[in-house]
Amino acid sequence: MSDSKIYPVSDELAATAHINNEKYLAMYEQSINDPDTFWGEEGKRLDWFKPYTKVKNTSFDPHNVDIRWFEDGTLNASYNCLDRHLATRGDQVAIIWEGDDPSESENITYRDLHERVCKFANALKSRGVEKGDVVTLYMPMIPEAAVAMLACTRIGAVHSIVFGGFSPEALAARIEGANSKVVVTSNYSLRAGKSVPLKLNVDKALEHEAAKACVDSVIVVKRVEQDVAWNDSVDVWYEDLVANASADCPAEEMEAEAPMFILYTSGSTGAPKGLKHTTGGYMVYAAMTHEYAFDYKDGDIYWCTADVGWVTGHSYIVYGPLANGATSLMFEGVPSYPDNSRFGRVIEKHKVNQFYTAPTAIRALMQQGEDVLGDSDLSSLRILGSVGEPINPEAWEWYYRIIGQNRCPIVDTWWQTETGGMMILPLPGATAAKPGAASRPFFGVQPALLDADGNELEGATDGNLVIKDSWPGQSRSIWGDHERFIQTYFTTYKGYYTTGDGARRDEDDYYWITGRVDDVINVSGHRMGTAEVESALVAHPAVAEAAVVGYPHEVKGQGIYVYVTLQAGFEQSDELLKELRMHVRSEIGPIASPDLIQFAPGMPKTRSGKIMRRILRKIAEDDFGALGDTSTLADPSVVDDLIEHRMNRK
Ligand code: ATP
Ligand code: MG
Numbered sequence: 001m002s003d004s005k006i007y008p009v010s011d012e013l014a015a016t017a018h019i020n021n022e023k024y025l026a027m028y029e030q031s032i033n034d035p036d037t038f039w040g041e042e043g044k045r046l047d048w049f050k051p052y053t054k055v056k057n058t059s060f061d062p063h064n065v066d067i068r069w070f071e072d073g074t075l076n077a078s079y080n081c082l083d084r085h086l087a088t089r090g091d092q093v094a095i096i097w098e099g100d101d102p103s104e105s106e107n108i109t110y111r112d113l114h115e116r117v118c119k120f121a122n123a124l125k126s127r128g129v130e131k132g133d134v135v136t137l138y139m140p141m142i143p144e145a146a147v148a149m150l151a152c153t154r155i156g157a158v159h160s161i162v163f164g165g166f167s168p169e170a171l172a173a174r175i176e177g178a179n180s181k182v183v184v185t186s187n188y189s190l191r192a193g194k195s196v197p198l199k200l201n202v203d204k205a206l207e208h209e210a211a212k213a214c215v216d217s218v219i220v221v222k223r224v225e226q227d228v229a230w231n232d233s234v235d236v237w238y239e240d241l242v243a244n245a246s247a248d249c250p251a252e253e254m255e256a257e258a259p260m261f262i263l264y265t266s267g268s269t270g271a272p273k274g275l276k277h278t279t280g281g282y283m284v285y286a287a288m289t290h291e292y293a294f295d296y297k298d299g300d301i302y303w304c305t306a307d308v309g310w311v312t313g314h315s316y317i318v319y320g321p322l323a324n325g326a327t328s329l330m331f332e333g334v335p336s337y338p339d340n341s342r343f344g345r346v347i348e349k350h351k352v353n354q355f356y357t358a359p360t361a362i363r364a365l366m367q368q369g370e371d372v373l374g375d376s377d378l379s380s381l382r383i384l385g386s387v388g389e390p391i392n393p394e395a396w397e398w399y400y401r402i403i404g405q406n407r408c409p410i411v412d413t414w415w416q417t418e419t420g421g422m423m424i425l426p427l428p429g430a431t432a433a434k435p436g437a438a439s440r441p442f443f444g445v446q447p448a449l450l451d452a453d454g455n456e457l458e459g460a461t462d463g464n465l466v467i468k469d470s471w472p473g474q475s476r477s478i479w480g481d482h483e484r485f486i487q488t489y490f491t492t493y494k495g496y497y498t499t500g501d502g503a504r505r506d507e508d509d510y511y512w513i514t515g516r517v518d519d520v521i522n523v524s525g526h527r528m529g530t531a532e533v534e535s536a537l538v539a540h541p542a543v544a545e546a547a548v549v550g551y552p553h554e555v556k557g558q559g560i561y562v563y564v565t566l567q568a569g570f571e572q573s574d575e576l577l578k579e580l581r582m583h584v585r586s587e588i589g590p591i592a593s594p595d596l597i598q599f600a601p602g603m604p605k606t607r608s609g610k611i612m613r614r615i616l617r618k619i620a621e622d623d624f625g626a627l628g629d630t631s632t633l634a635d636p637s638v639v640d641d642l643i644e645h646r647m648n649r650k
Pocket of ligand 2: 265269416500
């Protein structure tokens with residue numbers, strides 16, 4: 001793909017953006033050569049109660065993984081997102097909330113939000129929550145979710161958000177794992193006009209003895225006027241608690257390295273990991289990446305479509321934008337309700353300037369055809385973002401043309417729950433984009449590619465993507481299991497942070513994420529990432545989505561097994577099978593020619609929308625008895641269908 005198209009930075013953006021190419025190069029160099037000075041300056045974008053005198057103190061040595069940033073400073077995350085803005089932007093909208101029902105929306109100013117957060121913070125205190133306690137949030141995308149996050153951090157409580165789509169079992173495990181004494185939820189959540197019984201799920205989670213033993217309060221937001229089962233000794237209405245609460249709640253002074261939140265990974269490659277993020281470094285990094293990646297300027301309306309249950313929602317709906325005094329849109333609904341034009345309607349209604357979504361959403365829209373957004377006015381858009389999976393060049397081009405109207409740069413942001421913020425991305429005023437490439441590292445980030453023996457590779461090549469030194473947003477540990485943290489990220493290649501992803505570096509030093517290292521396919525000695533083969537398939541007009549895995553093959557070592565979801569209007573046929581094989585051969589070469597192709601009505605995905613290739617691999621190997629941890633699988637019925645129609649029966 002070295003002959004890929006290049007989309008240069010427009011002259012206008014190069015002239016007006018926070019960061020142009022010259023600035024990028026100079027700042028990048030300083031961030032690597034003199035991190036203390038660089039981050040010492042950047043840290044000042046926050047308000048500190050006690051300024052730090054030390055900046056970086058980090059070690060990736062597997063015997064002593066220890067990561068500290070700004071360690072002798074004190075601050076408060078909630079204060080940085082709210083109080084410090086009151087004098088200058090109290091009347092500015094902090095959160096635009098757009099409900100599931102298009103007739104419902106609300107504008108919440110910084111002053112309103114501050115008051116709501118203070119009241120709920122006092123309410124939490126009234127239920128016995130103290131500094132260092134863990135509060136589990138199991139909530140829909142309603143303003144109270146952001147309020148609860150900021151209320152926790154205000155009083156030094158650690159929040160652990162469990163995505164509202166998870167089962168009672170997954171919720172129970174996370175409550176226990178964190179020994180959480182309070183759960184905040186809502187009676188129901190609304191999704192595409194239907195109500196989902198969140199409170200009932202909490203009740204079921206608390207049927208697990210160990211979870212029940214931890215929790216002494218369940219605080220319930222009344223999202224809809226509908227009854228729920230009630231246990232007076234534990235349950236309390238959110239509305240009743242805040243009605244009597246004082247709006248005066250000074251922000252707790254926290255050490256920079258005080259834990260701020262726990263958050264689990266998506267569980268794409270195995271059992272989810274509950275990562276610990278701390279206050280100072282995380283906040284500096286979230287704020288800075290948000291400002292630069294989206295070239296955020298005062299007055300812009302910014303929309304990230306993620307759920308607050310994922311790290312993207314933490315860093316880029318709540319903490320990054322609010323630390324920057326931004327207006328952040330929070331969307332309760334789904335892209336297909338009331339119809340498929342919803343994203344366009346919301347962009348038009350609120351005059352959104354920056355729009356940040358995931359490849360899975362883009363591919364779903366693509367499937368509906370080019371006029372999917374109807375006559376929505378998208379002229380307010382300036383910058384687009386993508387996160388979560390590699391974006392196939394075909395999907396990138398569609399996003400650019402149909403949503404970006406051939407004028408908005410796309411920022412493809414590679415990062416992880418572990419990294420706290422974006423790591424590799426094309427800054428819109430600095431980096432010419434290549435569709436499908438995450439491109440260049442953010443400040444302070446030193447990617448490297450290693451071979452299987454841990455040797456650093458030079459030049460244009462592919463390998464295991466690692467990071468050579470710490471950056472402020474990095475997770476500090478796995479909650480309650482530092483040993484697993486070390487084992488998972490710091491022992492495979494000593495002295496490096498191992499990402500678990502593979503990448504290719506091209507002749508312009510751009511990084512292309514090729515997929516998970518676990519998913520690399522080895523055909524007759526040729527190693528292939530999944531992303532390239534999948535992108536070739538998605539480029540065929542009949543293909544909406546594709547997933548590629550290896551399976552044991554007598555001659556080649558591994559064969560290529562392909563799962564394909566067709567575009568609306570295409571039917572499976574032998575002709576089409578032949579055509580798809582030919583298509584991959586001509587796009588990549590005979591070596592990548594699929595051995596088996598299964599038509600799949602749907603892919604197994606995590607709740608955050610990522611394809612779970614480890615399950616597809618099991619099915620391809622005809623070994624689906626034990627599918628591993630499926631607690632984060634969105635729709636188990638998809639798997640049954642795939643098993644039923646599997647191609648490789650022994
Ligand atoms: P688990 O770690 O539990 O297996 P997960 O890795 O899917 O789950 P997340 O932290 O939500 O959990 O996802 C991070 C991963 O998502 C990255 O390691 C990468 O594989 C993928 N990813 C995210 N953004 C991009 C992107 N822009 N391009 C390519 N891959 C991406
Ligand atoms: Mg991961």
